[in-house]
Amino acid sequence: MIPVRGVEGQNIAILGLGRSGLAAARAVQAGGGNPVCWDDGAAGRERAEAEGFEIRDIGRAGALDDVSLLVTSPGIPHLYPAPHRAIAAALEVGVPVDNDIGLFFRSLATSDWDQFETIPKVVAVTGSNGKSTTSALIAHLLAEAGRSVQLAGNIGRGVLDIDPPEDGGVVVIELSSYQTDLARSLTPDVAVFTNLSPDHLDRHGGYGGYFAAKRRLLAEGGPDRAVIGVDEPEGLFLAGQLSEGPADDRVIRVSSGRKLQGPGWSVFARKGFLSEYRKGRQVASIDLRQVKGLPGAHNHQNACAAYAVARTLGIAPRVIEAGLHSYQGLPHRSQVVGEKDGVVYVNDSKATNVDSAAQALQAFDRIRWICGGLEKEGGLEALHPHLGNVAKAYVIGREAEHFALGLGDGVECEICGTMEAAVARAMAEAQPGETVLLAPAAASFDQYDSFEKRGEDFMARVRAALDV
Known part of the structure; x- marks a missing residue:
């Protein structure tokens, strides 16, 4: 568990008591705060009550008078098509609204890290399609290379439910637009944007709002490295926004189906072959056609993104190639x-x-x-x-x-x-x-x-x- 920092002695409202909500309540309690819980469904309230948490209808008048922060689950609308009544009430009285992702980023680092030889890293993956496969593949490649890694977020465990990372450990988190849209803290070391296609448009007030929610992870997160799929105009625009110049290797451009140009760092798949280019020269190549767990061009894009992350974390191309061949794929995805x-x-x-x-x-x-x-x-x-x-x-x-x-x-x-x-x-x-x-x-x-x-x-x- 990751105890939430900065909540000692405070009442913290928890809205939505599914997997992430209950994990947030436990983490707030572990950090010395007092969770005040609510779910519109009776079953959620009963689960929280069984764990000893206080149940309070935080949408009613005056229920937030002694509350310092409202933490909401990702599936609950906070703006479009209309905010949940409890969120609307919090905004009216000035109570900040956050989610478990924001709590995770503000609470992950501790004084224990001062004793580590290698500071833990966080890799955060978002996009419309392929983010689960990309996240799982990154974790697999790192594990196969002997790195300590945990997978969390939209896939695996809740972000606050994982173990504190050890010396040199890596946390890979998959993030939906619901999660990136609201988190008050987004500070990954490596951020990945896979691609963009229309989805959840009612929740974000249209396609522009949907892209803006995804964009926050990279533009506001300030990662040390950004891996960006550039096969859609939005990804190409985002890569341009983050780059300081053509040779800026803090941005790694990824594509499936075409060769990428320029002196920067790029990874692309074409005719079944993955290629890594730096400073205008090819430095590695992998034949993806026989990688059974990643069939098709869309999975080749996922492979390129995962490869780029592994490379930026210091994994050698041949070690990555071996990991690609041992990857079995995720359930329900090819x-x-x-x-x-x-x-x-x-x-x-x-x-x-x-x-x-x-x-x-x-x-x-x-x-x-x-x-x-x-x-x-x-x-x-x-x-x-x-x-x-x-x-x-x-x-x-x-x-x-x-x-x-x-x-x-x-x-x-x-x-x-x-x-x-x-x-x-x-x-x-x-x-x-x-x-x-x-x-x-x-x-x-x-x-x-x-x-x-x-x-x-x-x-x-x-x-x-x-x-x-």
Whole structure:
């Protein structure tokens, strides 16, 4: 646990009592503060009460009179589309609002670090797609190189729930836009921006607000090194903002699909090969085509970003290459479930939006595509240029017919409705050399509690049919 610093003897309101909220309450208590807890759901309040925390409806009049700080969970709106009533009340009376990420950064360093030979480092990863894979891959590469590393944030443990890092340790944290938008302290040693595509626009008041939330990690965080994907205009702009000149190697530019120019530090993947360039010269190259845990151009971008972080932390290219080959991938993200009779079965249930599904569709040559669910804002037109590898689509979800119409006339569709029917039909029709791919391009909540549950259903049905 990371005890929160600067809260001794103070009442600290905790809003939202899920994983991060309860961890924040415990960390505040460990730092000598008094957590005052609230959740709109009875189950959350009961969990906190069972741990002995004070329960108080902090949205009612006068409830914040003796409170020094309000700590909110990331899923609770603080501005758009409208602030939660407790946050609005805090802002009205001048009580500062923060989240567990802000508490983490202000509390991580202690006087014990004065005795360390090597000060611990924090690597923070944000972006629209690939941030979980990139974060997990960075942690894997560091662990394979013998470094002490912990993975936290949106993936792994809550940031306040980890152990205090030891001498030379590294903490890798994945951060969503919800987390970067509000944190009052953001001071990573290395910050990563993977890419940007439309998501959570209602929460950020539009695309510009969404980019601004991501941008805070780098522009306000002041990292020693910034690893930035430059395949979208926003990333290219951000790299330009942070760089002091063409040869400024504090900014490492990353790309998938094109060679990067200039005298600075860059890492890019092209035709399946990762290349590192410094001062206009190639210094390393890795063949990514046989790295089974990272298929497709989108995963090659993740590999480039993770490689850049490992290099800035002093890991040699050949050690990184060995770590890439031993990486098994994350569940529900281009996860190979099985193979039989020349057909490969891949679970990418995390492809919950059009952009991530498009990337998955480009990773395989001939696809039996299981798709559908709760369609997100913006429609499916952006998928149309990426359907050339799809032999047939098997559409699931309560609105499967509407989803199928959105795919247009460029791909053959079958309305299946359920995962059971879709898996059965795709397996019956798949030919050697094809991939049965779950990449829904939609949220799961019309049929499942989460994308994880959807992926688990797919895997269970495939494995039962394959008898593995």
